[in-house]
Amino acid sequence: MDKLSIQDLHIVLVEPSDTQRKIITTLLLKEKVKEIDAVSTLAEAKAAVKAHGADLIVSAMYFEDGTAIELLTFIKEHAEHAAIPFMLISSENRLSKLEELKQAGVAAILPKPFEPLHLSRALNASLDLINHDELDLDLFDVREVRVLLVDDSRLARNHIRRVLEGMGLEKIKEAENGAMALTLIKDESFDLVVTDYNMPEMDGRELSEFIRFNPDTAHIPIIMVTSESADSAHMANIQQTGVNALCDKPFEPTEVRAMLAALLGE
Numbered sequence: 001m002d003k004l005s006i007q008d009l010h011i012v013l014v015e016p017s018d019t020q021r022k023i024i025t026t027l028l029l030k031e032k033v034k035e036i037d038a039v040s041t042l043a044e045a046k047a048a049v050k051a052h053g054a055d056l057i058v059s060a061m062y063f064e065d066g067t068a069i070e071l072l073t074f075i076k077e078h079a080e081h082a083a084i085p086f087m088l089i090s091s092e093n094r095l096s097k098l099e100e101l102k103q104a105g106v107a108a109i110l111p112k113p114f115e116p117l118h119l120s121r122a123l124n125a126s127l128d129l130i131n132h133d134e135l136d137l138d139l140f141d142v143r144e145v146r147v148l149l150v151d152d153s154r155l156a157r158n159h160i161r162r163v164l165e166g167m168g169l170e171k172i173k174e175a176e177n178g179a180m181a182l183t184l185i186k187d188e189s190f191d192l193v194v195t196d197y198n199m200p201e202m203d204g205r206e207l208s209e210f211i212r213f214n215p216d217t218a219h220i221p222i223i224m225v226t227s228e229s230a231d232s233a234h235m236a237n238i239q240q241t242g243v244n245a246l247c248d249k250p251f252e253p254t255e256v257r258a259m260l261a262a263l264l265g266e
Contacts, residue, residue: 061090085129194222
């Protein structure tokens with residue numbers, strides 16, 4: 001299958017403001033996007049996706065009949081649409097609201113207003129999710145790499161799994177929290193652990209400490225996925241647990257590809 005370019009993208013743009021809709025449409029056209037279905041409500045967005053599908057959803061946070069999280073959940077919970085990347089464009093800055101979107105697997109978040117460079121980067125990040133490009137490793141057959149994916153959000157796990165599968169990783173086991181992950185680790189061997197930070201019962205830090213200080217698992221590379229600020233009190237201490245790499249949510253393929261090449265190529 002040929003890879004899509006920005007010019008090939010069919011975008012459903014969901015923006016309730018006529019003015020903002022025109023501005024964003026103009027910026028997308030400048031990026032050479034040719035096919036844009038512009039709508040203003042949640043109902044219209046769902047109808048557009050059902051009728052014509054999409055390569056990418058570009059959405060505001062709030063509509064008169066719902067919110068972006070409702071639209072994203074609708075997309076992710078229908079198998080025929082679940083792989084469509086979702087880009088949020090919003091002036092919302094409350095961490096609790098943005099956290100919902102990050103946990104649900106949003107591909108990119110752009111503030112209002114944003115620079116054309118930011119839009120270009122977000123479009124390319126979305127393309128990375130669409131275009132599968134197998135990771136080439138010297139020491140491993142990427143299809144044989146055994147991954148343990150740990151996150152309490154099913155939507156987040158689905159998103160991360162799609163990113164990893166797009167790079168050729170096939171052997172992926174999932175756990176909902178650190179405690180479940182430990183059960184799997186005791187019974188099976190893994191080459192890589194990708195874990196969320198904030199989880200019930202046992203969080204990512206506790207899981208990482210167990211892995212790192214157990215002689216049987218100390219060698220396993222760990223990627224910590226988090227929406228926490230890099231300079232937060234929690235993150236300041238994470239490296240002490242032996243985590244090999246920190247990855248922000250949204251889980252961007254380009255960043256993850258570089259991490260995997262470094263960790264599995266050693």
